[in-house]
Structures are given as structure tokens and as C-alpha cells.
Amino acid sequence: MKFERTLIEKIRQAQRIVFFTGAGVSQESGIPTFRDGPNSVWQHFDPEVYATVPGFDKNPTKVWEWYWERRQTFKALKPNAAHHVIAAWQEKIQKVTVITQNIDGFHQRAGSQSVIELHGSLAMDKCRANGHSFKHDGNSVFDEHPSCAECGSLLRPDVVWFGEALPDVAYYQAEMDCSNCDVLICIGCSMDIYPAANLPYTAIASGAYLIQINLNSTNLNEVANCNLRGKAGEIMPALWQAVYEN
Ligand SMILES: [Zn+2]
Structure with missing residues (x-):
């Protein structure tokens, strides 16, 4: 795989790099996308039922059963080469941040230490x-009515549902990191959900070099300094090799 010289140099010189990842990264681990594509989760399950507060209030047990099943599925799957290469970059660059729209925790499982989860986490209640x-x-026995250890009220999955805002602190931190990075690499993000889709523009406005890795074209194609079309699990190891082993 061939990469432009400028791209290689920008990464070599970077002191602060941000990886912004979306469903496309985890899809290669076998996790279906939630929104996009013919086999996406919301093509098969009604998001009104499983991903809204009114849906949860109407039938919390049904919603919990569904998330519990997803927890079991995610546990059985593994981070892929893209997650591992992203984690390895911590050894090479002074400051590495991962901002993710995924809730699967695969970046942490692969060893990434600084991960901002914009849509919450399936590992949290x-x-x-x-x-x-x-x-x-983490226990694998289904709890029909999990309750809060602090106040006794019903627990829900700590993920962002439709109609809910992104967590303030996480989004603020993501904006700060995007406005203070030398290189931003967007991987497998569909780039049509706001405000998250604004983050690359924050980085560009602050002078960052923007690389996009995606199977498909997105809104970012015209503004990215470099577009790499293909699977993240193949491009990321090749990029690592081109930067450090050539
Ligand atoms: Zn509570």
C-alpha cells in the first residue's frame, strides 16, 4: 500500500494526534453498525423501543434483556488490527487521544488509555x-430490575439514546483535544450526526492535518487533506509500517 510523502511526514512530526472512530472500525470485529447500512441494528429493531427514554420507561425489562444480550455478544468478539494499531501509537507520539462514537469498549480492550466515549459505554450503567x-x-446472570447502589432507583444502560444530548464533559474534552492536535485521523465515521460531525472542522480550523479512512465517501471528503478508501483493519497496519518501518 502506497501513501503520500506529506502524510507520512505529518504523522512523523506530530506531537499530538487524535483518532476519531465510528462504527466502521468495530464493524470489522463483527459488531453491526447501529444506523448505517442494510444490516444495521435499527433496521431490525425499533429504536423507539430500545433506544429512547419513553421506550425504556414503558418496558425496562425488555430493554435490559436486549442490552444484556448485546453485552454477551460484545464479550465474545475482539478488537481488530485497527484498534491495536491505534493503541500502539501511544508509544510513538507524546499525546494520543481516542474519541469514539462506539459503545463497545474495544479501544480500551486493545490498550488505549485516553478514550473519550461520546455515546457512552455498554460497560456502564x-x-x-x-x-x-x-x-x-460484569456478571452474566440477567438481572430483571437492576437498581442503583446510591439511591435505589432503576438502572439503565449508560449509552446515549435518541433525543438525548451527548455527555457534556466528554464533548467538551473532545472539542479541546480536536482544537489542540497536529493530526486528526477520522476512521469509519459516517460524519452526518451532529454535533460530533463538527469535531473535524474544529481541528481543521486550528490548523490540524486531517486524514480520513473510510470504506465510503462522506461529507469530509472535500475538506480532508488525505482520503484513504478501504478497511481500517488493513490500512492502519500498512500506515504504521510506512511511517515507522520504512
Ligand atoms: Zn442513583
Whole structure:
């Protein structure tokens, strides 16, 4: 795989790099996308039922059963080469941040230490009444009515549902990191959900070099300094090799 000289040099010289990842990265690990594509989750399941507060309030047990099944599925799957290469970059660059729209925790499993989860995490629960947040205890027995250890109210999955805002602190941190990076690499993001889709523009406005890796073209094609079309699990290891082993 051939890469432009400028791209290689920009990465070699970077002191702060941000990876912004979306469904396309985890899809290669076998996790179906939620929104895009013919086999996406919301093509098969009604998001009104499984991904809204009213849906949860109407039938929390049904919603919990569904997320519990997803937890079991995610556990059985593994991070892929793209997740591993992203984590390896921590050894080479002074500051590496991963901003992700995925809820699967695969970046952390691959070893990434600084991960901002814009859509929450399937590994976390939060209480419906007061937003107390907990790491899921990991046991594999289904709990029909999980309750908050702080206030006793019903727990829900700590993921961002339709009609909900992105978590303030996470989004603020993501904006800060995008406005303070030398290179931003967007991988497998569809780039049509706002405000997350604004993040690359924040980086460009601050002078960052923007690389996009995607199977498909997106809104970013025209503004990216470099577009690499293909699978992240193939492009990322090749890019690493081109930067450090040539
Ligand atoms: Zn609580």
C-alpha cells in the first residue's frame, strides 16, 4: 500500500494526534453498525423501543434483556488490527487521544488509555433518577430490575439514546483535544450526526492535518487533506509500517 510523502511526514512530526472512530472500525470485529447500512441494528429493531427514554420507561425489562444480550455478544468478539494499531501509537507520539462514537469498549480492550466515549459505554450503567454512574458488575446472570447502589432507583444502560444530548464533559474534552492536535485521523465515521460531525472542522480550523479512512465517501471528503478508501483493519497496519518501518 502506497501513501503520500506529506502524510507520512505529518504523522512523523506530530506531537499530538487524535483518532476519531465510528462504527466502521468495530464493524470489522463483527459488531453491526447501529444506523448505517442494510444490516444495521435499527433496521431490525425499533429504536423507539430500545433506544429512547419513553421506550425504556414503558418496558425496562425488555430493554435490559436486549442490552444484556448485546453485552454477551460484545464479550465474545475482539478488537481488530485497527484498534491495536491505534493503541500502539501511544508509544510513538507524546499525546494520543481516542474519541469514539462506539459503545463497545474495544479501544480500551486493545490498550488505549485516553478514550473519550461520546455515546457512552455498554460497560456502564446509570440510574434513571439521578444519573449515578457505575461500571457494570460484569456478571452474566440477567438481572430483571437492576437498581442503583446510591439511591435505589432503576438502572439503565449508560449509552446515549435518541433525543438525548451527548455527555457534556466528554464533548467538551473532545472539542479541546480536536482544537489542540497536529493530526486528526477520522476512521469509519459516517460524519452526518451532529454535533460530533463538527469535531473535524474544529481541528481543521486550528490548523490540524486531517486524514480520513473510510470504506465510503462522506461529507469530509472535500475538506480532508488525505482520503484513504478501504478497511481500517488493513490500512492502519500498512500506515504504521510506512511511517515507522520504512
Ligand atoms: Zn442513583
